[in-house]
Structure formats: C-alpha cells, structure tokens
Amino acid sequence: MRLTLKSLFASCISAALTMPAWAQAEQQEVIVVSASRMGEPLDQIAQSISVLDRSALNLQNADHISEALALVPGVDLHRGSGAEHLTAIRSPILTGGAGAGSFLYLQNGVALRSAGFANVNGLFDTHYDIAERIEVVRGPSGAVYGANAIHGVINVITPDASAEDSVMVSGDSQNRYKMQAVTTHSSGAHGFVIAASGITEAGYRQNAGLDQQKFTLRHQYDGAGVEIDTILSGYNLNQETAGFIFGRDALNDRDLRRENEFEDAYRDAKAINLQSTIGFDVSDKVRAQITPYYRWNEMEFLQHFLPSQAVEKNAHQSIGLQSTFSYEDGAVSILSGLDLELTEGELSEVQSIPRVFSYTQGTHYDYEVEAFSASAFVEGEYQFTDKTKLKAAVRVDNTAYKYDNQTDSGIVGRFLRLDDRDDDFVTVSPKLSLTHAFSEDVTGYVNYSHGARPPQTADLYRLQIRQADNPAEPEEIDAFELGMRADIHEHLRVEAVAYHMDKSNFFFRDADGFNVSNGKTRHQGIELDTQFRLSSSLSLSAAVSYARHTYRFDRDTGNEFESIQFGDDIDTAPRLSANVRGQWQVNDSIGLALEWVSLDEYYTDAANAHSYEGHNVLNLRTNFALNSNVDLGVSIRNLTDELYAERADYAFGEDRYMPGETRTFGVSLRFKN
Template structure:
C-alpha cells in the first residue's frame, strides 16, 4: 500500500493506474477507490499536520475528545439505560452532536454512518431500508425492520409502513440508536433485520431556547426550534420543525411539519415520562426515470413522468413511561401508549397508478420488571396491543395488462397482539457474562372484506376470515472482557414476525390466503470492541444469517411467499484520533446476500421473467458499503468535516442480468461560532457533482432509477441560549 501511495505521490500513477487497469471490475474497482482515498488522506495529512500543530498551540484547549469512551455511551436495548460496552450485540449510536453537524435533509444521510445500514432515498421523505439485508420492498420492507420512537413502535405490528422513519422526529433527536440483526427478547415483531430507535431530547436542567434556519440551492428551507427547562420535580421540552422544498425533480415539492412535547416528573422514587409526537407530510411525488441515458442526462434526470403522484400522511403518538421501585433490587416500568395514522398516496411505481388509502389506530402497553441482585440480573415483562386498521386501493385509469379499472381492495383488519418475555444475565466470573432470553408473540387478525370476494384481474379478494400466529424469538450470548479496554462477544438469536396484513389479504392470482407464513431468521454473530490506547476505538462484527418464508414481490409485481435467503458479512467501525484536533472515522461493510432456492418462471403461470437460481445475489444488495469522515476541530467552537460515501455495485434484478455500477460521493460541512449564542454552518453535498442513483431497479422490462441530487450548497444559522 505504501508503494502505491509513493508512486502516486511521485507522479507514476500508483493506485490511479490500478483504477484504469480494472475500470470494468466492480468489486476490484471499489477496493482501488479505497486505496486511492487512503493515499490521498496520507498525502494531505502530512502538510496539514503542521497547520494543526500551529492551531493547537494557539488554542488553549481542544474540544475534541480523542476517542469516545464506551462507558459514557448510553443505549436502551433493554428498554433502560446501560453502557454500550455492556451490550452483547451490534449497536451503534448517533449522538446529538453528530446529528447537529450532519443536519440531515433526510434521515438516510445520518444512518449511512452506521455499518451494515443503507437507506435508499425515494422522492421527498420516502425511503427503502437495508440493515444487514438487501434493500427490501413491499411487505418485507415494511415488516423486517422495527422503527421506534422513544422505545415504542411507530406503527403497529402487521401494519408497518415501508417509509416508516419519515414519521420519526429525527430532526430534533437527542440520539439515534441502531441495533443490527435480530434484537433479542425485549423487542418483538418486525425486529428481523434490525431496530432503529429515535430518542427525543430530555428536559434541560436550566431554561434553554434553541432555534435554527437553513436554506440551500435546491430551494429547500428548514426551520427548527425548542424550549426546555425544569422546575423542581417537573421538566418540560417542546420542539417543532418544518421543512419546505421545491424538489430536485419537476412537480416533486414537499411540506412537512413535526411536533414533540415531553414532560418528566421525577421525585426520586417514582418517575413519569410522557411524550406526544405529531407529524404532517404533504408531498408531490416523482416516479422512476427509465434507462441509463436518462440517469446521466442533467436535464432528463430532473423530469417527472408522474406529476399527478402524491403522498399525504398524518400521524400522532402518545406514550407515558411510569417507573418505580418495588424493592431494594427491583424496579417496575410500565408504558401505556396510543397511536393514530392516516395516509393516501398514488402508486406511481405500478402500471395501474392506483390510489391507496390506509391507516390504523391502536392502544397498547409495554411492561418490564428489572431485578438486579449480585451476579444475576433478570428482566421479564408482558406487552399487549389492540389495533383497528383499514386499506383501500382504487384504479381510476383504464385497464392496463391485468391491472383492472375500479376497486382492487377494500378491507378492515382488527388485530390483537400479546407478548411475554424473560431474559437472565449471569456473571460467570468478574470478566465473563452469559445472557439468555426468549420472547413469545401471539397475534390474531380479524379480516373483513368490504367488497366482492374472488378474482378481479390480477387481484384476489379473500372472504372474511380470522388468522392466528405464534412466534418465538430466543437469544443466547456470551461476553468476555479481554481487558479494561477490550471485550469479545458471541451470540445466537432468532428473529420472527407474523405476516404483514398486506401479505395475507392483499393477494394476487395463483395465491391462497394460507401461503404467507411467519418469517424467521437465525443469526450467529461474533463481535469485538477494543480501545487501542487513547487514539483508536475499534468495533468489528461478523454475522451469518439464514432466513425462511421470505415474502417479497418479483419484477412482474407478483408475490413470492416461500423464499429463502442467506446473509453473511463483516462490519467495521473505527475512530482514530490522528491529533487532538483531528479525528478519522470509518464505517465499512462487506456482505453477501444470496437466494437459497430456485424459481423457474415457466413453472408459474402468468410470470414471464425473474428466474431465481440458488446462490444468486439478491437484487439491490451491494457487497461493499463505506462511509469515511475526517473531522477537524482546531478550537472549541469551530469544526469542519469531509465525508466520503461509497456504495458498491449491485444487481437490480433477481436473475442477476442487470446491474448498477455504484457511486462515490463527497460531502463537506463546517460550523463556526459567531457569538456565544449564535453559530453559522455551511454544507456542500455531492461536491464532485456525481450523476448517481439513490435507488436503481429493474422491473416490468425497464431499468429504473431514482436520481440523486447534484451538487448542493446550503447555509444556516443556529441559536442556542
């Protein structure tokens, strides 16, 4: 590596020559990009270090801590606070300071810093998610990830939203926690591939006021504000944000408003933490563009063939966590909650362009009893929820192919979910801890069809029925402290979820209602956390996961109910203090996601494409992803960051006949204090003006893309008192 860097420094090409030699090799090309970037960093750091030393000499003290101490990082994987170093699973935390620096226009910008995680931005606030998985769509995309706000699911199990994170108030979040892989006993349905928990700010000790305004060259304007404080045993927080944008594409504007209210009462023995959240989204939606030529044309990529498309969504959530001591070593926590949401959108991604209306309201309670006695720690609880939901789909356009004009679906579903869990942690020695837990979820769906039964075009409407499912999610782990700075853990976990209601009742021809079964995934993981001196903080994880009863939609829009996939990969998250003012951070993932079954279209009436072979890559599953940042803080209230986001190539169809070449993006951010209370910040996203795709796909005989935004300059002011 040093030789290639030396050759490049002396003008002999080095890594850049290797790039040209392998310009057609996707994976090799990605590795060469890494090598070239490494060389560039080394070359830049040498002269920069002299300037840094001078800056450090002028500054009385640096505000950059060389390495984040894990004991100081608090996570809530057990529904209570614990040190990250004690969690025997892969969990990442994006703290408030980092979220403020990112000032994300979309939550995908923040989560790209987590290894193993990728969000494909759609139009406006829309997104598709991948956590140790390919990017999943349909019921799989909605049901494979558990999205929480302050520990409570944003949507009811079985009624999840594939774009579920646009409801969360990440714009003002105190932190975002991400659990990668099956989460274990304390979280239930939908926690198949991972959990995202967006946590609201707690009331401040003293009265505080915060405000922010921002605008950029995409005609995007953002406003945020909050007030917070305490009086005796009572604390309060009120925060609101609003975003309005014209849209990078034609007829693709967005308006969104969010509100979070929080009240905390704590007299030392009893605490009551109440949070109310509201979200209103109104957006015009741009559809796919078609063909590589359109993606690479600066004018055509901004066009929108679906100007009539839209998405309107509203949601409200209320929760109150009551905690009290029930003995010297026992604490009880009870969280009743209620939620409501309603959404209308045009399905521009289907030939029908049908209108879908869906929503649900639900009430529920989470409970947990914590007993910590010496070497043994026990957690047990019961969760219960009642949901009343609906879905309607109507096509006003004339019939196209098997998409018939008129009503496709119109049904209600009432659901009851009840779960019990227990987890035990025992210290086998001062440095070794074993954990075992299991969760059992029971689900009952009561389905009521409000239109005619039978087949209409490609759509199958079932008669009224009741379905019951029981799933179990065990987890076992062993954690050993190698030293005060290093630990290793190994774990086995099973994730399980009942089918989404759309998997069961939004059926198509050649299917019956009993085909969708509970999806399960078995995961084995080995992880290491280590601090190498005061300069390096390292996290490594390797995982092997097998998934059964994978329910997904193929390239012809037909449902596949019995898929099997395998997911094998390694993840690294490293932070290196190059100097007391300079931090290098990188999240790198290499993973292979493959089909473990065969499917021949000739054996499936009505299906004309999408041949799936055992061992093929799952589509939209890049093997290499990376996010690398260089953060410079020469003085306490000045910071600058360069971020490199690398997305490897991936197949866009299950037959592995079509491919997207991947992309590399460079983003710059900087912030400086103007006064004690006022700061200015600037952002430059996609510095090199890369013509890339946020999402690439092949379906209905076409290469399809959601184009990413070109170079964008932004400026904002931030007030804090």
C-alpha cells in the same frame, strides 16, 4: 466501478494523512436503552449497536434521515422521492411486506406502527430532525421487541428536559428550507420540552415538492419515588412524488434526470403518538417500568408505479401497554415483561381511470382488520466473574388478525378479495450471548439470536388472482455474531463484528405474479466502525461493511431476468459500502468535515444480468462559531457534482433510477442558550 477492499483501505490511509477533521472529546461511557429498554453501558452489550449523538446529528444536519444513518456500518437507506425511503440493515434493500416488516422503527422505545401494519417508508414518521440521539441495533432483536425486529431496530430518542435550547434555520440551492426549535424548562420535580420542526422544498425533480411539519411535547416528573415521562408527538406530510427515470442516458443527462413523468403523484400522511412511561422501585432489588401508549395514523397516495394509477388509503390506530421488570441480586439479573396491543386498521384501493389490461375501474380492495397481540419475554444474566457474563432470553409473541371484507368477495379483474377470516400466529424468539473483557480496554462477545415476525396484513389479504395458494407464513431468521470493541492508546476506538444469518419463509411476489412463501436467503458480512484521533484537532472516522446477501433456493419464472438460482446475489445488495469522515478543528471557532460516501456495484435484477456501477460522493461541511450563542454552518453536498443514483432497479425491460441531487450549497444558523 467495483470498489475493492484494497482500494478502500488505501483511501482510508490517504484520508488519514490529508483529510480535515473535527476534534473528538475523550471517550465517555455510552448508555443505550434499545437493547433491553433499560439503560446499559454499550461496552457491556453482546450485540452490534451504534449510537449517533446530538453532536454528530448537528454536524450532519440531514435533509433526509438516510444522510444520518449513512454513518452506521451495515445500514443503507435508498432515498426515494421527498420523504420516502427503502431500508437495508444487514440485508439487501427490501420492498413490499418484507421492506415494511423486517425493520422495527421506534421513537422513545415505542413502535411507530403496529406489527402487521408497517410502512415501508416508516422512518418519515420519526422526529429525527430534533433527536437527542439515534440508536441502531443491527441484527435480530426479537427477544425484547418481537415482531418486525428481524434485521434490526432504529430507535429515535427525542430531547429531554436537560437538553440545550436551540433554534436552527437553513436553506440550500435546491430551494429547500428548514426550521427546528427546541426549548426546555425545569421547575422542581417537573421538566418540560417543546420541540417543532418544518421543511419545505421545491424538489430537485419537476413537480416534486415537499412540505412536512412535526412536533414533540414532553413532560417529565421525578419525585416521591416515581418517574413519569409523558411524550406527545405528531407530524403532517404533503408531497408531490417523482417516480423513476428510465435508461442510463437519462441518469447521465442533467436535464432528463430532473424530469418527472408522474406529475399527478402524491403522498399525504399524518400521525399522532402518545406514550407515558412510569418507572418506580418495587424493592431495593426490583424495578418496574410501565408504558401505556396510543397511536393513530393515516396515509393516502397515488400508485403511480402501477398501470391502474389507483389511490390507496390506509389507516390504523392502536392502544397498547409495554411492561418491563428488572431484578438484580449480586451476580444475577433478570429482565421480564408483558406487552399487549389492540389495533384497528383499514385499507382501500380505488381506480378512477378506465380499465387498463386486468386493472379494473372501481374498487380493488376495501377491508378492515382488527389485530390483537400479546407477548411475554424473560432475559437472565449471570456474571461468572468480573470479566465474563452469560445472557439468555426468550420471547413468545401471539398475533391474531380478524379480517372483514367491506366489498364483494371473489375475483375482479386481477384482484382477489377473500371472504372474512381469522388468522393466528405464534412465534418464539430465543437469544444466547457471552461477553468477556480481555482487558480494561478490550471486550469480545459471541451472540446467537432468532428473530421472527407475523406476515403483514397486506401480504395476507391484499391478493391477486395468482396468489390464492401459498399464503404468507411467519418469517424467521437465525443469526450468529462475533464481535470485539477496543480502545487503543486513547487515540483509536474500534468495533469489529462478523455475522452469519439464514432466513426462511421469505415472502414475495415473483415476476410471474405468484406468491413465493418459502424463500430462503443467507446474509454474511463483516463490519468495522472506527474513530481515530490523530491529534487534538484532527480525527478520522470510518464505517465500513462488506457483506454477501444470497438466494438459497432456485425458482424459474417466465421472465429471464427474474429467475432465481441458488447462490446468486440478491438484487439491490452491494457487497461493500463505506462512510469515511475526516474532521479538523481549525481553531476554537472554525471546524471542517469532509465525508466520503461510497457504494459498491450491485445487481438490479434477480438473475444478476444487470447492475448499477455504484458511486462515490463527497460532502463538505463547515461550522463557524460566530459567538458563544450563534453557529453558522456552510455545506456543499456532492462536492464533485457526481451524476449518481440514490436507487437503481431493472424492471419491465428497462433500467430505472431515482437520481441523486447534483452539487448543493447550503447554509444554516443555529442559535443556542
């Protein structure tokens, strides 16, 4: 199935005429914090940013964060087993160190993982279940955030003391049960938030259950010229993990797609995060914001995807400080800051079964890494006229690693253990943008940004025998963006953007087992985000992305399906994706929403010899206001019962799939004050 632009727009027009939809409120000014750490009106930012507010998240009632982020153009999450996922933001689906380090995951503005210790499944660290909103920055954001903000930033923002009290319980036909609760209290200058959520599920696949609990505690103080916002959050995850199914026949067989060949696979993870943001006015022109923070996490899982079936354990803890200072004087504003972080991390990998090929029994790796990062940034803005402004920024990051091998150095089987060593990386991330208001309702912008990140510690120190040469270097990307936002006749809101990005020092391991440290890729695309209010009760929204992600170098390997040719599509990079939502407010008590999620065909190997045909999935959600305090939600996910894949891959001579869930009926009750 090859989805075309013609068929897509035809479907959009048809949907506009026939789809049910929610009513939308009048457009209100949207303030975002993810672009500069300080609140800014979205329409004045020369960058592609999407905001999912509480109403959109409630309606979506996502069982996995991939369902929520499907509403954002240019973002694609491949859902794995349980809470796992792989991410794409203006990129192919990235794995390994690239998948972990190319996207920056924040909660309330603070990174959930240290720069060199990222988690490829990092969004399960977030408390998205009760989020007040989720902000997504598409494209590099290194001038403010530095490392890992190569392809984009996802910032999950939890409720503050002004939020509505609520309790939600839900269940569905996959034996999945959820609970979410938020309660707030204000007294004078103090505000309090207590939030908790939990999920338990038997799993669509055999032996693939999940249990996860999360909490957030928040205290806000606003008085005596000082604002203090302290947040403590954490989670615990225990899941049985299902691996790929193999072959197209399995994907289309209702029994085989539920099987799990890896009955012993599991993932256990937990984390605690503490931060306190202190804001105060230094003078009538200068404001300071200082955020000390602490993070701790650990994870253990079975590497069911390798012949070794080894158990990996990793952990790290950090203390850090973010500081931001803003200055405004007429047409000139300046934002500057200094960020410091100290991290202690560790990783071990142990194989308990007897030797398999070159996978030796016993300890593969056991090492510790101390990391220190110091970063400084400055951003200046000049308002030429009331319609035109120029912004320029630069950030310098220094990241130092001290690696300490806890076992014998040298080669053991296929594993290479390095001697103790120190590594140091300096990266520079400049940015330049111009914004112009053509009218009160139409704003355009052009933006150049450069992103950079140091290598992941696992890419540097977790090596195999063919990886002694070509060590990882800082990955860098240059991005150009041209965008427009417009409100047309109070009924149509459009954001359209085109981008071109070139990436160098793309690091990965090829099919022959050798490092590729100097890979080059190109990413070009257009994105469209629209909201069309047909009447007071009918609306249509669409998030559409067309992109090409290509290799810009040649590399021959002994595996014909992994040889790379200049100009080929990168595997797992669909060109066209779309999320179209029709909403209909039937009356004051009943609302309906129909969502069409469409993913184009994509190649599953680097040589572009194998592919997944893509899919179209429909989801129906309804909401019934039983009274002013209780809402009943009913949903049917995968309405047409498609046998599709959340993720497709080709490796070791076989097609491999993570099957999507078949038709699923769900019901929820939300109690509000």
